[in-house]
Amino acid sequence: MTNETTDRVVKAKLIGRTDFEDMILVPVIAVVAALLLGALTMLLTNVDLATIVRSYVALAVGSFGSLNALSETLTAATPLVLAGLGLALGFRAGLFNIGAEGQILMGGMAAVIFGFSFAGLPSAILLPLSLLAGVLGGALYASIAGWLRATTGAHEVILTIMLNSIAYRLVDFMLSMPAIQKAGRADPISKPVPEAAELPRLLTWIDPNLRVHAGVFLMLAAVIVVYWVLFKSKLGFEFRASGKNPEAARFAGMRSGLIIVSAMAAAGGLAGLAGANQVLGVLGRATPGFSAGIGFTAISVALLGRSHPVGVLIAGLLFGALEAGGRQMQVDAGVSIDLISIIQALIIVFIAAPLLVRAIFPWGFRKAAGSRE
């Protein structure tokens, strides 16, 4: 074969038009459509036009309008992206893991307990080890579901939902154990994370109220690592193969049980890291239900990001912005923060139904080519 043809074959376009439509066009349209429908919802609930405008201005200002807004957006986005990456990994392997919430809780607990148990260690050792404890806590907890799925065939959706409930109660129980509960407190609350185990805040030299912390770097590193795992590593190849066609993966000699357990463990590890990020970077201790629904929102983030690491990053930042901006909206315009949930939900509806988006907004899309024989 001549070099020229080889080159042509190898260098042909990497990202096709369809990828572009799926990864960028559909999400953008979905967000715009959701905002419009959000406005419509407000109109229908007798909010006047001026307030609507004011609330969207507040949404923008509160998410990107100031240094503090940016800091809040990043703080809210970090755990969403971390957990979302884990879920994306699982989705790619064909596992619909609903258990990020429980994995966040277990990871967070592990990080807190490790943190205050070895409070004497210097920060350079204690912080990484506490984070690692979080990763392991989440990974082990998720492996239970993976292992049950691989050995008994029980469906991971059911398993992870059950494990979420167990995690909630388990955390409540742990928080009232003398070894964990804060001394002198009757309510369930953990001992505080020692300063040496805290994720350092990054911008306190500008303004002590800026909450953005070193977890942001964890988030960026995780995006790169997950990208590498999925698209460059042998393990990721196995994940994707068994996600797309388990039978062909089996014929190719991949071990489905092993893949299921490792994919769940990897997903749980990232969710556990999200939990550690929360307790070590934001909360400073564990309280009942400190996961605060992040594990569920992360499902939306992973879906919106099309289970692609970069997509998850963008989607996480968007949802972080909605959350930060939503709080501002409530303050400035007096619009209920629930509206933000509605907008988030609408985005998901549009994302989950790309065909719907294509049908309502036909501009810019190629005519569907139809499927192959």
Next chain:
Amino acid sequence: MDVELRGITKRFGEVVANADVNLTIRAGEVLGLLGENGAGKSTLMNVLSGLYRPDEGEILIDGKPVAFDGPGDAIRAGIGMVHQHFMLVPVFSVAENVVLGVEPTGKFDFLDLKTARRQVREINQKYGLEVDPDAKIETLPVGVQQRVEIIKVLFRSADVLILDEPTAVLTPQEVLEFFEIVKALRDAGKALVFITHKLNEILEIADRISVIRAGRIVGEGDPKKLNRKELAEMMVGRPVSFDVIKAPYAPGRDILEVKDVTILRDNDEIAVDHVSLSVKSGEIVGIAGVQGNGQSALIEALTGLRRVASGAVLYLGDDITHASVRARHKMGVAHIPEDRHRAGMIADFTVAENMVLDTYYDERFSSGPQINWKAVNARTAEFTHDFDIRTPSVFAQAGHLSGGNQQKLVVARELSRETKLVVAGQPTRGLDVGSIEYIHQRLVEARDTGDGVLIVSSELDEILALSDRILVMFKGRIVAEFDATKGTVDKGAIGLAMAGVAA
């Protein structure tokens, strides 16, 4: 009803699948559409059936131009297609499948299945189809499922029926029955387009033949005046040899020994019943038999995909009865699965990803935990060239390749690594004559360089052309063995053994 395609051009990105195609389809006639893998047959028919919209050109029905916005429009205009891969709901009955989407309804919009059943029976009678309207699809053999697809099209009162490689999945007996149906339809005044790679079939059933190459019509012919050789040359553009040239038979040591092996199906029925056989270095052993007599289970067990219930499998003298799939790959066992869509490839993956589906861990393609995609892409480019896989690039989605090119992709992957034993199920299903010739050469090459080759095929001609020894499987047992090294084997005798008539 006559249909005319005028100047049809269809592109997929840079690929021109159809270029300025003119074609006429007439009532009461079977048009045979012939062409290499990837020539553009399916695409052209998808245009005709409204699935794709042509970039240029027009479709005329009885002289009047029409435009289809989807398959619904085409079927309303009387054009229906039976696809290469069936589109039936397995848990529904025949009647339910037939009416799906056009359900007859009675009072209050209730589904009127009674009428549906009656109409199915009427169609049955008219064309001699013999399908039970109440049978569940999943319980029916492939040949009958195909008839359901045909009934579906007839139910929507199509006058033009497009049949895309209908015989690829049929047993020889089913093909005969199928031809009777085609003739009945033709005599009833329907227009039929029949796509196949089997030249005998097209010579037998077609009234007119059009040959398509690289997206263009390159010739028309009268089946009464043409023979296989001429057709093949028209199609491929060069002379094709139907004879396989092999080195003299010189078997070496045993590569594979199967000793008294019993294998169960998923439902614990016996699939393979105390079978013993061997494959030596330098020989091709062909297993003939009607599908469903245990061949698939045997192959799965030999490649580590199915547990062996009793007995032993030896490979180069070592016991591998319980070795994993991966372990066998590493030892040099190649496996061409009989169902490429289900097991041989991942349609959503690129050609390159599919090319290393079971070798990505090899040091040629990865170092440590990382896959070296540069090496993968470069090797894939080589393989696509060597095996003549028609793809716009190594990054093309494998599912977008034509059926035959997908099969070549699987064969290329398996034969391009170090092998000592090649296990192949239906290695040339859906391939054009040129590609069959090529793949047969590669299999013979493997044999001549000392591999053992085990082939399972429902094509008796393929078994006869390739094998040194022929085994016949019936109801899980080897019921006959023929030595093909000394002269040609009697086809009739094999046929009898396949039907279970003891020799």
